[in-house]
Amino acid sequence: MLRKIFIYHVPLSFLFIVETYAAESGGMPQLNPKFWISQIFWLTVTFGFLYIVLSKLILPKISANLEIRKSQILENVEAAEKQRKESEDKIKAYDKIIQDSKIKAKNYYNQVREKILKDINKKKESLDKDLNEEINKAELEIKDLKNNSPEKITKIAIETSNDLIKQLIGVEVNNSSISAIVEDLSKRNKREYHGN
Amino acid sequence: MATNPMHQFEVYRIGPEIKIGAIDISFTNASLFMVISSFAILLVFNLGSKKNSLIPNKMQLLAELSYTFVSKMISDTAGSKAKPYFAFIFSIFMFVLFCNMFGMIPYTFTVTSHIIVTFMLAAFIFIGVTIIGFIKHGLGYLKLFVPSGVPVVLLPLIVVIEIISYLSRPISLSVRLFANMMAGHTMMKVFGGFVISLGIVGGWLPLSFSVALTGLEILVAFLQAYVFAILTCIYLNDALNLHH
Numbered sequence: 001m002l003r004k005i006f007i008y009h010v011p012l013s014f015l016f017i018v019e020t021y022a023a024e025s026g027g028m029p030q031l032n033p034k035f036w037i038s039q040i041f042w043l044t045v046t047f048g049f050l051y052i053v054l055s056k057l058i059l060p061k062i063s064a065n066l067e068i069r070k071s072q073i074l075e076n077v078e079a080a081e082k083q084r085k086e087s088e089d090k091i092k093a094y095d096k097i098i099q100d101s102k103i104k105a106k107n108y109y110n111q112v113r114e115k116i117l118k119d120i121n122k123k124k125e126s127l128d129k130d131l132n133e134e135i136n137k138a139e140l141e142i143k144d145l146k147n148n149s150p151e152k153i154t155k156i157a158i159e160t161s162n163d164l165i166k167q168l169i170g171v172e173v174n175n176s177s178i179s180a181i182v183e184d185l186s187k188r189n190k191r192e193y194h195g196n
Numbered sequence: 197m198a199t200n201p202m203h204q205f206e207v208y209r210i211g212p213e214i215k216i217g218a219i220d221i222s223f224t225n226a227s228l229f230m231v232i233s234s235f236a237i238l239l240v241f242n243l244g245s246k247k248n249s250l251i252p253n254k255m256q257l258l259a260e261l262s263y264t265f266v267s268k269m270i271s272d273t274a275g276s277k278a279k280p281y282f283a284f285i286f287s288i289f290m291f292v293l294f295c296n297m298f299g300m301i302p303y304t305f306t307v308t309s310h311i312i313v314t315f316m317l318a319a320f321i322f323i324g325v326t327i328i329g330f331i332k333h334g335l336g337y338l339k340l341f342v343p344s345g346v347p348v349v350l351l352p353l354i355v356v357i358e359i360i361s362y363l364s365r366p367i368s369l370s371v372r373l374f375a376n377m378m379a380g381h382t383m384m385k386v387f388g389g390f391v392i393s394l395g396i397v398g399g400w401l402p403l404s405f406s407v408a409l410t411g412l413e414i415l416v417a418f419l420q421a422y423v424f425a426i427l428t429c430i431y432l433n434d435a436l437n438l439h440h
Contacts, residue, residue, distance in 0.1 A: 029205040030378065035226065036312045037219050039207070042227035043313055047291055050234040054241065054290075055283030061245040062263045065256070072250060 150186060157182045201385035205309055205378065225305045226313070233294040233307065241290075262290070269426060274433035281432055288317065289425035296377060296417035300410070308420075309377040311370060318370035321428050329435035340434060369427055376420050380413045 158179045165173050209222045244259020252260060266286045270278050278285075292308055299306025307313055329337040341358040342351070387409060390402035 027202075029202060029207060030309070030311050030374070032207075035207040035209075035220070035222070035224050038221045038224055039226050039310060039312050040316055041221040042223070042230050043307075043316055046227070046230040046234045047287065047317075050237060050291060051284060051287040053238055054287050058238070058241045058245050059263070059283050059286060062241070062259055065245060065248040066260060066263065068248060069250060069252075 154179065154182055154186055157186070201382045201389065204305070204381060204385060207305075207310070226307055226310060229295065229298055229305045229307050233291060233298055236298070237290045237294050262286075266425070269422075270429050273426060273429040275437055277436040278429065278432050285425055285428055285432075288321070288428060289421055292317070292373065292424050293418065293421035296421055297414075299377065299381065300414055300417055306377050306381055308373055309381055311374045314370035314374040315366065317424075318366040318373075321369065321431065322366040325428075325431045325435045328432070329438070332436060333438050337435070337438065339438060365431060369424065373420050373424055376416055380409075380416055384409050384413060 158175060161178050161182060162173060162175065165171065165178070207224050207226050209224055210228055211223050213220065214222045240255065241259050241262075243255040245256070247253070247256065249256065263286070266289055267282060270282055270285055274281075295307040298304050299309065326337075329340070333339075341355050341362065343354060343358070346354050384406060387402045387406040391399040391406065394402060
């Protein structure tokens, strides 16, 4: 593209140069050496000044600015990364705490449950035992009563019948004969009762 | 006189005549625009580097973008060895760019449209690069003129061509910039003259052309500065990393 511009411009410009050369005796002012030395001098002064100021004062500052920005951005990125890691760690720790406390709570619950169950069992057992004892006692009493009651009844019956007979007839009856009759009767009753 | 398209390149003295012996170093309009360009560059980059905020303001952004642009250009073309010459190439680029751009303002003087200015810059670069080459490689720098992989029969011819091309570097570098600037400004002046001479009836065509040309010239002004700087980098690359 540059070459194209160059090729297009140069012949055209030379046309004009020829034209102006005809119009004015001066021709191309660029080729007039009158101010060459002056231009070289001022070019050296201005460009030298520009170069020195740029290279000593301004460019190092710009480069430092760029470096500072770069390092600052890197630092920020690093800090962000660090914080991200920290927050991740914290989330992990938080999760762990929650997990641990869950397990703890479960364990505690289980323990308490077991303890309560044990207590209940213990109490139940002791209660059962007590009950059994009571029942046994009652049963024994009942058995005792059962065993003793016929004899007592028989005895009472004998005595009562003896008294009755004595008062009714005024005759002393032999105890043993009465008891034989009472026993016979009570046996019959018993059979009837148990026969049910 | 004012319609003469070459009149804009006239150099004239401003202020008193300054003479050292027989040498005339008077301050001219060319000198004035060199000074203006230099101070404009310093102003812009001073403002751009004064405050260092993490988020750059406009001037800072401009300065830093220019800095990274030139720095990338150098590292792309001449590698990391060219870092010490960064300031010089940056100054060259900015100086040529600002001179070209100031020339785009009407009634100003284009410093770079003078062959003596561009030739001095190019000659300085040429001599500097040659000295750097000889310092870095000694006489081995002459290997630059002997490309590898060339048949022995062709070698004398190639060496001569290489030497001529090397020696013509300052001329091509300076003439490229000078001719581009001069031709562009002359063209614009000529079309401007056509606008006046053709009047209100026929003047619209050269006017529109002139407008388009202004855009093109601004592009050329940037492009020539860039080309000047990048060719400097390429020459420097030859001197620093000898690989022909």
